[in-house]
Amino acid sequence: MEHYNMNLTLKVWRQKNTNAQGQFESYQVPGVSSEMSFLEMFDVLNERLINEGKEPVAFDHDCREGICGACSMHINGRAHGPWAGTTTCQLHMRAFKDGDTITVEPWRSGSFPVVKDLTVDRGAFDRIIEAGGYVSVNTGNAQDANNILVPKDDADAAFAAAACIGCGACVAACKNSSAMLFVSAKVSQLALLPQGQPEKKSRALNMIAQMDKEGFGSCTNTGACEAECPKEISLTNIARLNREYIAAGLTYEK
Amino acid sequence: MKWSQFFNTSIGKKLLVGATGLFLCSFVIVHLAGNLALLKNDGGEAFNVYAAFMSHNALIQFIAWGLKIVILVHAILALQLTFRNRAARPVKYAVNPGNQTSSWFSRQMAIMGSILLIFIIIHLKDFWYRMHYGELEPVSYGGEELKNMYLAVQVAFRELWIVIIYVIGMIGLSFHLVHGFKSAFQTFGLNHVKYNGLINFVGVWIFGILIPLGFAIIPVVIYFKSIQ
Numbered sequence: 182m183e184h185y186n187m188n189l190t191l192k193v194w195r196q197k198n199t200n201a202q203g204q205f206e207s208y209q210v211p212g213v214s215s216e217m218s219f220l221e222m223f224d225v226l227n228e229r230l231i232n233e234g235k236e237p238v239a240f241d242h243d244c245r246e247g248i249c250g251a252c253s254m255h256i257n258g259r260a261h262g263p264w265a266g267t268t269t270c271q272l273h274m275r276a277f278k279d280g281d282t283i284t285v286e287p288w289r290s291g292s293f294p295v296v297k298d299l300t301v302d303r304g305a306f307d308r309i310i311e312a313g314g315y316v317s318v319n320t321g322n323a324q325d326a327n328n329i330l331v332p333k334d335d336a337d338a339a340f341a342a343a344a345c346i347g348c349g350a351c352v353a354a355c356k357n358s359s360a361m362l363f364v365s366a367k368v369s370q371l372a373l374l375p376q377g378q379p380e381k382k383s384r385a386l387n388m389i390a391q392m393d394k395e396g397f398g399s400c401t402n403t404g405a406c407e408a409e410c411p412k413e414i415s416l417t418n419i420a421r422l423n424r425e426y427i428a429a430g431l432t433y434e435k
Numbered sequence: 436m437k438w439s440q441f442f443n444t445s446i447g448k449k450l451l452v453g454a455t456g457l458f459l460c461s462f463v464i465v466h467l468a469g470n471l472a473l474l475k476n477d478g479g480e481a482f483n484v485y486a487a488f489m490s491h492n493a494l495i496q497f498i499a500w501g502l503k504i505v506i507l508v509h510a511i512l513a514l515q516l517t518f519r520n521r522a523a524r525p526v527k528y529a530v531n532p533g534n535q536t537s538s539w540f541s542r543q544m545a546i547m548g549s550i551l552l553i554f555i556i557i558h559l560k561d562f563w564y565r566m567h568y569g570e571l572e573p574v575s576y577g578g579e580e581l582k583n584m585y586l587a588v589q590v591a592f593r594e595l596w597i598v599i600i601y602v603i604g605m606i607g608l609s610f611h612l613v614h615g616f617k618s619a620f621q622t623f624g625l626n627h628v629k630y631n632g633l634i635n636f637v638g639v640w641i642f643g644i645l646i647p648l649g650f651a652i653i654p655v656v657i658y659f660k661s662i663q
Binding site: 416 | 445447448450516520521522525530623625
């Protein structure tokens with residue numbers, strides 16, 4: 182692909198802290214290379230802001246190789262920008278052209294309060310995991326790996342669900358701020374495996390109860406989450422979560 | 436888990452919305468089948484006999500009242516969920532993805548449902564209320580005297596504005612069911628590559644197009660016959 186440089190206008194959401202009123206600010210960013218990642222473009226902008234003695238734009242980032250899920254940016258109305266199946270760090274500037282104006286917002290959800298600028302608090306996801314997204318294992322010697330047989334198809338489906346990196350793009354993309362894709366992936370990865378069976382019922386019920394308590398909206402099956410998920414988690418997981426809920430709700434004695 | 440708890444979570448409420456929605460889908464089939472008698476060229480006999488049967492049979496009366504409760508449960512729970520969903524995003528996005536990530540129909544369920552609810556109220560007042568509690572001209576077939584509902588329908592659909600309201604109502608029904616029918620299956624956890632194509636086909640072509648079209652044709656045909 183041909184390399185080119187471009188001049189961009191960024192409209193970035195600036196917000197001092199959770200309680201402050203936020204607003205958009207515009208920045209001219211000249212000479213952006215098409216080879217840069219979106220985050221590197223922000224690094225260039227922040228270097229300049231620091232040199233000018235101004236407050237740099239706060240944004241989350243960690244691995245910069247598409248597997249940590251930290252880089253939460255809503256770019257031109259799209260979670261992680263216009264490319265499918267990518268995080269913001271894997272979005273490259275060749276997705277844009279010279280003279281573009283790019284609007285960058287934080288994830289918008291009452292359950293993900295803005296910490297500062299583009300950084301949001303995704304602690305609600307952690308609390309959902311704490312409510313049941315685990316398998317209780319007794320300590321002791323590791324068992325032989327082949328003690329419990331797992332069909333290959335189940336292992337593949339569980340692995341596909343386990344690819345969820347908890348980035349929150351599903352919530353950001355959903356018109357209802359629903360966390361169903363996240364919760365369904367975290368329930369599915371265990372519900373599909375024999376090791377997940379003993380706590381199956383309480384897991385589904387407790388995680389859904391926590392999801393509701395955190396104030397996430399409900400799913401209306403629009404499919405926006407699946408379209409935006411950087412790990413391409415399938416809507417079939419949401420159907421599985423619904424089945425888990427029905428089965429557990431109708432039979433759980435507590 | 437108690438029943439009250441089971442139906443009080445977001446998924447529990449959605450299960451009720453989906454179940455009532457599918458029940459209403461089955462109702463529109465029966466309703467359309469009966470209504471098509473309006474297009475029969477027999478001076479209204481078939482339709483009047485059908486209307487009399489529907490308003491006197493005890494079992495049908497029971498189901499008819501159940502139907503009104505089902506509509507209310509469906510609408511109240513769906514609105515409750517909608518308000519909660521709106522509240523889940525207190526600060527809106529400046530830029531939205533539009534149709535890039537989801538279908539237009541799937542995002543208009545509350546609007547189309549509300550249009551439909553208003554239509555149902557108008558429709559019940561127009562015909563159901565008059566059939567049961569209003570004054571209608573009598574008509575007799577072979578000695579048996581019946582209310583001439585057929586005539587009331589013919590008179591109503593001579594008015595262009597009433598025809599337009601009915602067509603708008605059916606556009607609301609169409610757009611609501613294009614997403615609604617298949618969405619209910621996903622809520623029940625019924626998502627399987629082998630059946631998704633069929634569910635989608637029935638949702639879009641039967642419930643989204645064929646049935647609303649069948650309903651909408653009736654007032655349009657009656658109107659054009661009346662101005663001839």
